[in-house]
Amino acid sequence: xxxxxxxxxxxxxxxxxxxxxxxxxALPFFxxxxxxxxxxxxxxxPLGAIALALFAxxxxxxxxxxxxxxxxxxxxxxxxxxLYALPAGVAGFHAANGLAETGDAGETWTLVFASIGAITxxxxxxxxxxxxxxxxVRESV
Numbered sequence: 001x002x003x004x005x006x007x008x009x010x011x012x013x014x015x016x017x018x019x020x021x022x023x024x025x026a027l028p029f030f031x032x033x034x035x036x037x038x039x040x041x042x043x044x045x046p047l048g049a050i051a052l053a054l055f056a057x058x059x060x061x062x063x064x065x066x067x068x069x070x071x072x073x074x075x076x077x078x079x080x081x082x083l084y085a086l087p088a089g090v091a092g093f094h095a096a097n098g099l100a101e102t103g104d105a106g107e108t109w110t111l112v113f114a115s116i117g118a119i120t121x122x123x124x125x126x127x128x129x130x131x132x133x134x135x136x137v138r139e140s141v
Contacts, residue, residue, distance in 0.1 A: 012099065019095050023125040025061065026087035032057030068129060085126040092121025 036053030044052060068080050096117020100110040 015095075015099075019092065019121060020124050023088040023092065023121050024084060024128040026091050026125065027064070027084050028057040028061040030087055031060040064129070081126045081129055084129045085122040088125035089118040089122030093118035095121070 032053040035056035036049045039052040040046065040049035064080065064084060068077060071077055071080070093114045097110060097114035099117075100113040105113065
C-alpha cells in the first residue's frame with residue numbers, strides 16, 4: 001500500500017515536471033503536427049511528412065525566439081509571448097483537469113484546479129520563452 005502511494009506521487013511529480021519543461025514547445029508542436037498532417041494528406045508520404053513537420057516545428061521555435069530577442073517593442077513582445085503561452089495554458093488546463101478528475105474532486109474544485117494549472121503552465125511558458133531569448137531580454141523585461 002505504501003509503495004503504490006509513493007510510486008503514484010513520484011509518477012505524478014514526473015508528469016508535472018515534464019509538463020512544465022515542455023510547456024514552451026506547445027505552439028511549435030502544434031505547428032509541426034498541423035504541417036505533418038497536411039503534408040501527409042497531400043501525398044508527401046510518411047517520411048516526407050515527418051521531415052516537413054520537424055522542419056516546421058523547429059522553424060516556429062527558432063523564429064519565435066529570434067523575434068522575442070530582437071524586437072524591442074513591449075506590445076509586440078507581449079503578443080509574441082502570449083502566442084506561445086496560450087497553447088501551453090490550454091495544455092496545462094487539460095492536464096490539470098485530468099489529474100483532478102482522477103482524485104474524485106467535485107466538479108467545481110476540478111475546474112478550479114484546472115484553471116490554476118492553466119495559469120501556472122502559461123506563466124511558466126512565458127518565463128521559459130523569455131529565458132530562451134537570452135539574458136539581455138530578461139534584463140529589459
